[in-house]
Amino acid sequence: MTKAxxxxxxxxxxxxxxxxxxxxLLQALLHESRRVTLSFLExxxxxxxxxxxxxxxxxxxEAEWLIMIDHDTVPPPHFLGIVPMMERNGxxxxxxxxxxxxxxxxxxxxxxxxxxxxxxxxxxxxxxxxPAGWSTGYDWLGAGxxxxxRSVFEKVPRPYFKMASNExxxxxxxxxxxxxxxxxxxxxxxxxxxxxxxxWTHSEFVCDHYKTIPLLSxxxxxxxxxxxxxxxxxxQSNPALVLPGSKCPSS
Numbered sequence: 643m644t645k646a647x648x649x650x651x652x653x654x655x656x657x658x659x660x661x662x663x664x665x666x667l668l669q670a671l672l673h674e675s676r677r678v679t680l681s682f683l684e685x686x687x688x689x690x691x692x693x694x695x696x697x698x699x700x701x702x703x704e705a706e707w708l709i710m711i712d713h714d715t716v717p718p719p720h721f722l723g724i725v726p727m728m729e730r731n732g733x734x735x736x737x738x739x740x741x742x743x744x745x746x747x748x749x750x751x752x753x754x755x756x757x758x759x760x761x762x763x764x765x766x767x768x769x770x771x772x773p774a775g776w777s778t779g780y781d782w783l784g785a786g787x788x789x790x791x792r793s794v795f796e797k798v799p800r801p802y803f804k805m806a807s808n809e810x811x812x813x814x815x816x817x818x819x820x821x822x823x824x825x826x827x828x829x830x831x832x833x834x835x836x837x838x839x840x841x842w843t844h845s846e847f848v849c850d851h852y853k854t855i856p857l858l859s860x861x862x863x864x865x866x867x868x869x870x871x872x873x874x875x876x877x878q879s880n881p882a883l884v885l886p887g888s889k890c891p892s893s
Contacts, residue, residue, distance in 0.1 A: 646706035738787035756784030785827030
């Protein structure tokens with residue numbers, strides 16, 4: 643049986659991509675047996691237009707899967723392995739999760755993952771941890787590293803990607819329940835969920851996300867600091883307790 647082919651699109655903002663991303667693409671392509679069409683999109687604005695252009699190109703091809711990766715997102719070397727896992731398990735849309743860092747005026751004072759939920763208040767709630775393996779039940783996914791089967795685009799009505807608050811041609815029914823600031827990826831993944839598709843992610847495919855510094859490192863540092871604080875509080879409340887890695891009290 644012939645394996646379904648892939649379209650892999652990298653969004654090159656201002657004509658550049660992370661060197662680490664280029665290396666990961668080469669690693670993945672060298673070890674992939676199925677046909678992969680790799681393209682770089684440059685100079686398309688706004689980002690919703692760029693993503694819609696990528697989808698239109700994909701739908702004119704014979705490929706079954708579209709993988710979109712942003713220029714500052716670096717997936718693990720084995721990231722194409724998520725496609726056969728999705729095929730075996732009947733999953734049609736999934737994100738390779740990556741960390742986001744809020745501004746100082748945002749709700750979250752620490753990095754969080756690019757998956758989450760809509761609250762009744764209209765605010766977004768993001769996952770700060772991921773369960774092991776597959777997880778679903780999300781209301782939205784980011785599109786910085788998104789894997790989508792052709793059937794999703796065939797069922798979801800156009801436009802696929804829109805900035806919910808400030809682009810013309812957005813139907814009110816498509817934005818009901820979305821925060822005013824919802825970006826194009828939330829708009830699309832919410833429409834996919836409304837069309838009957840579950841939104842998935844997998845903890846083995848966490849990407850790094852580069853801004854001024856790699857955000858995955860920030861997330862790991864924050865987690866370690868929080869654990870250290872919890873251990874210190876526990877030790878203070880129970881001085882006789884010996885924590886892992888600590889020295890035994892002298893007799």
